[in-house]
Amino acid sequence: MDVYTFQSFSPPQHLLLATVAAVIGPLLLLFAWSCSKWLSQQRLPNPPPSKKGWIPWLGVGLQFGKAPLYYIKRVHEELGDIFTIYAVGKRMTFLLDYKDSSTYFKTPSASFKEAAIDFTTAAASIEPTSFSEHHTKIHDIFKGQLTMHHLDPLCQELSLSFYHEILLQVREREGQEVEMELMDFVRKTMFGPVVKQLFGQSNLQLSEEEIKSMLTNFIKYDADFKYAQLPAIFNREWGSTKEYLLNIMKKVVGRVPKQADCLKHAAEHIISAVDPANAPGYSLMVLWASQANAIPISFWTLSFILSHPNVYKKIKEELKEWPLFQKDMMIFGINVADETSFNAVKEEDLKAAPPTIKRAILEAIRLRSPGMIARKVTEPIKIKEYTVPAGHYLMMSPYHSHRNQTYFPDPETFNPERWLECDIDKNQFLPGFIAFGGGRYQCPGRWFALMELHLYISMILKLLDMTLIDEVPKPSPLHLTGSQQPEGSCFVKIKLK
Numbered sequence: 127m128d129v130y131t132f133q134s135f136s137p138p139q140h141l142l143l144a145t146v147a148a149v150i151g152p153l154l155l156l157f158a159w160s161c162s163k164w165l166s167q168q169r170l171p172n173p174p175p176s177k178k179g180w181i182p183w184l185g186v187g188l189q190f191g192k193a194p195l196y197y198i199k200r201v202h203e204e205l206g207d208i209f210t211i212y213a214v215g216k217r218m219t220f221l222l223d224y225k226d227s228s229t230y231f232k233t234p235s236a237s238f239k240e241a242a243i244d245f246t247t248a249a250a251s252i253e254p255t256s257f258s259e260h261h262t263k264i265h266d267i268f269k270g271q272l273t274m275h276h277l278d279p280l281c282q283e284l285s286l287s288f289y290h291e292i293l294l295q296v297r298e299r300e301g302q303e304v305e306m307e308l309m310d311f312v313r314k315t316m317f318g319p320v321v322k323q324l325f326g327q328s329n330l331q332l333s334e335e336e337i338k339s340m341l342t343n344f345i346k347y348d349a350d351f352k353y354a355q356l357p358a359i360f361n362r363e364w365g366s367t368k369e370y371l372l373n374i375m376k377k378v379v380g381r382v383p384k385q386a387d388c389l390k391h392a393a394e395h396i397i398s399a400v401d402p403a404n405a406p407g408y409s410l411m412v413l414w415a416s417q418a419n420a421i422p423i424s425f426w427t428l429s430f431i432l433s434h435p436n437v438y439k440k441i442k443e444e445l446k447e448w449p450l451f452q453k454d455m456m457i458f459g460i461n462v463a464d465e466t467s468f469n470a471v472k473e474e475d476l477k478a479a480p481p482t483i484k485r486a487i488l489e490a491i492r493l494r495s496p497g498m499i500a501r502k503v504t505e506p507i508k509i510k511e512y513t514v515p516a517g518h519y520l521m522m523s524p525y526h527s528h529r530n531q532t533y534f535p536d537p538e539t540f541n542p543e544r545w546l547e548c549d550i551d552k553n554q555f556l557p558g559f560i561a562f563g564g565g566r567y568q569c570p571g572r573w574f575a576l577m578e579l580h581l582y583i584s585m586i587l588k589l590l591d592m593t594l595i596d597e598v599p600k601p602s603p604l605h606l607t608g609s610q611q612p613e614g615s616c617f618v619k620i621k622l623k
């Protein structure tokens with residue numbers, strides 16, 4: 127078309143042309159972009175089978191987002207043990223065969239750090255440069271501080287705090303039965319003691335009311351954790367809970383004495399290892415990691431025990447042998463111990479707590495473990511007959527892996543006895559169990575978690591009579607990044623023994 131012909135168009139034709147160009151232009155660009163993507167995929171030697179959806183960027187985001195836990199199961203049944211999902215601009219390749227876990231955990235080009243960096247920026251405002259520099263150091267400090275050998279003082283301190291909180295919930299109506307929602311009860315009795323233990327009372331300086339408000343914000347923060355990477359406009363409410371918690375953490379790390387005599391709490395370790403500007407963000411991540419799994423797992427353990435009369439009966443028998451209250455309290459040579467002489471529980475005392483409770487905890491973790499863990503592929507990785515391209519997120523799903531018949535016969539059944547073959551005092555796990563992840567960045571809090579859970583459940587069942595009123599709810603299909611939350615409420619009757 128020359129200038130003359132162009133000029134001969136009347137104004138409405140101009141408008142028409144401009145509109146057509148405005149519509150077709152982006153479509154052509156989109157088409158070209160899709161073609162180049164498609165061609166680059168074709169050049170790869172055998173990428174895993176995939177679910178892409180029709181809409182670029184969004185991919186299968188809508189189906190996936192509705193019930194991610196079930197969507198993974200459906201695609202697993204359709205495409206097999208390795209598959210890729212394209213959703214909201216991310217390419218996630220799932221490995222659901224436990225046999226691939228050693229490649230997953232050991233290959234350097236499946237990077238934990240690269241997968242975590244964007245997420246921690248979004249979820250806790252940690253700057254990427256700080257994360258690259260300090261993450262490994264802070265991981266190693268926690269791993270070192272939470273080994274089995276360091277648990278005794280933590281166990282003693284926690285037991286006193288649990289005792290106080292448990293009695294606080296029921297003492298007002300001593301002798302009477304109280305009806306409470308179980309998850310609510312667990313949150314109220316577990317959150318405060320663990321937060322105080324991890325960050326230190328002197329650094330926290332929070333009133334009971336402030337701890338309650340911290341818990342309310344934490345519940346919202348955890349529930350919508352998965353939206354962290356969406357633009358702020360879609361998750362304003364979630365953003366305000368994050369800011370609230372970051373502000374608390376800012377005060378907490380600000381109170382850590384410059385020259386602490388003994389490094390004891392998470393806040394002190396964090397301040398000693400990272401740049402001050404990002405210390406609140408690391409503290410928030412530790413708060414989330416420590417609570418988002420242990421609280422729901424306590425709920426599931428209790429509800430599974432209460433709904434399995436044989437298991438509960440066995441535990442009640444074993445509890446008779448566990449002296450939670452002191453037998454000897456000598457004053458001027460006279461033994462003044464009675465039924466109410468509660469003393470801190472030492473870690474060695476915990477070894478005598480019901481082993482069936484510990485097996486029940488491991489079984490609850492198996493059945494309700496995190497929906498996924500992530501790594502990022504930095505160089506193409508060959509797995510089975512496929513090559514997973516660089517840039518993909520590489521996912522394993524402890525929740526789905528723990529339903530593999532080969533490792534866990536009758537996988538949906540709650541059966542603490544399947545753990546009989548493991549030495550639970552040494553925290554030995556069954557083959558196929560990956561609830562705490564694996565490799566260089568495996569959960570550094572796992573030994574603390576098992577001690578904390580064993581102590582908490584044993585104390586609850588020793589101190590209280592509990593009966594289920596409702597049926598045990600199903601796990602919510604929405605939770606992918608932490609242990610499963612219950613879908614709906616579960617009321618119990620509680621009475622102080």
Ligand code: HEM
Nearest residue numbers: 265415416419420499561562563564567568569570571575
């Ligand atoms: C039943 C309870 C728990 C479960 C199932 C659990 C599970 C996990 C999993 C799967 C990971 C990722 C590991 C990987 O990708 O290989 C992780 C990381 C982590 N966990 Fe746990 N965890 C639990 C309790 C705790 C507790 C009580 C703490 C702290 C006291 C804790 C602290 C952490 C931290 C700090 C990380 C991040 C490690 C890093 O960034 O290098 N966890 N946990």
